[in-house]
Amino acid sequence: MSEVVLQLQGIHKSFGDREVLRGIDLTVRTHEVVALIGASGSGKSTLLRTINLLERIDDGQILLRGQDISDPRVPADAVRARIGVVFQHYNLFPHLSVLDNVTLAARHVFRESRQDAEARGIDLLGRIGLAEHARSFPDRLSGGQQQRAAIVRAIATNPELLLLDEITSALDPELVGEVLDLVRELKAEGTTIVMATHEMAFARDVADHVVFLDQGLIAEQGPPEQLFGAPREPRTREFLSRFLS
Numbered sequence: 001m002s003e004v005v006l007q008l009q010g011i012h013k014s015f016g017d018r019e020v021l022r023g024i025d026l027t028v029r030t031h032e033v034v035a036l037i038g039a040s041g042s043g044k045s046t047l048l049r050t051i052n053l054l055e056r057i058d059d060g061q062i063l064l065r066g067q068d069i070s071d072p073r074v075p076a077d078a079v080r081a082r083i084g085v086v087f088q089h090y091n092l093f094p095h096l097s098v099l100d101n102v103t104l105a106a107r108h109v110f111r112e113s114r115q116d117a118e119a120r121g122i123d124l125l126g127r128i129g130l131a132e133h134a135r136s137f138p139d140r141l142s143g144g145q146q147q148r149a150a151i152v153r154a155i156a157t158n159p160e161l162l163l164l165d166e167i168t169s170a171l172d173p174e175l176v177g178e179v180l181d182l183v184r185e186l187k188a189e190g191t192t193i194v195m196a197t198h199e200m201a202f203a204r205d206v207a208d209h210v211v212f213l214d215q216g217l218i219a220e221q222g223p224p225e226q227l228f229g230a231p232r233e234p235r236t237r238e239f240l241s242r243f244l245s
């Protein structure tokens with residue numbers, strides 16, 4: 001069995017008197033792609049945000065390679081340096097060139113020289129066909145190019161875990177494919193990914209493990225063949241029927 005990267009144990013999170021996460025247990029192993037699916041408001045984004053400490057949990061534990069990162073004494077910056085994140089939108093800093101966006105963490109968090117960071121940044125941008133845009137500002141790129149650059153930025157420092165939160169939902173349909181292709185490539189390279197997605201066909205195709213969240217609880221989880229092919233829970237069937245009809 002491969003190594004455990006992330007372990008969530010009994011995660012609870014409330015906003016005011018509304019309990020949004022009601023006891024989530026989840027294990028993510030190295031090289032695994034885990035897809036979080038579920039209705040709007042089921043808690044997918046909140047769960048991802050707790051993992052990189054954008055939201056503090058009320059109860060439970062988050063272990064990153066065995067370290068309890070939910071312990072308030074652990075500095076959030078040190079945790080975020082180990083986890084790459086891409087959100088739905090507003091990922092790139094608009095006032096920085098694409099290359100500066102991609103190299104920012106390497107230079108300022110990991111103290112790499114500009115020369116080394118830029119050499120790798122150009123190489124990464126080249127791999128997604130954006131080398132000629134390295135010195136452009138993000139607003140010169142299409143939405144799909146911006147999201148691909150954001151993904152490259154998130155992996156530029158070789159994080160232990162990559163979190164993707166609905167990264168295609170703000171894109172025009174014709175731009176979705178190029179972003180999903182990049183995620184497929186990352187999977188092939190062995191990147192460990194937890195992603196919230198409404199792209200059921202993509203989750204089915206790429207995920208090793210699918211987690212169906214329903215009102216802050218994991219209603220069902222398993223390999224995609226089970227979740228999509230033979231769901232056990234009526235709630236899962238009902239949710240999927242809305243997508244697959």
Ligand SMILES: Nc1ncnc2c1ncn2[C@@H]1O[C@H](COP(=O)(O)OP(=O)(O)OP(=O)(O)O)[C@@H](O)[C@H]1O
Pocket residue numbers: 015020038039040041042043044045046047166196
């Ligand atoms: N900062 C916050 N303050 C108050 N309520 C919040 C906050 N963040 C999220 N919520 C609420 O928590 C619930 C879960 O939201 P969350 O964004 O995690 O769901 P989701 O499954 O990711 O939904 P979507 O698919 O629409 O992105 C929602 O009811 C939302 O309104």
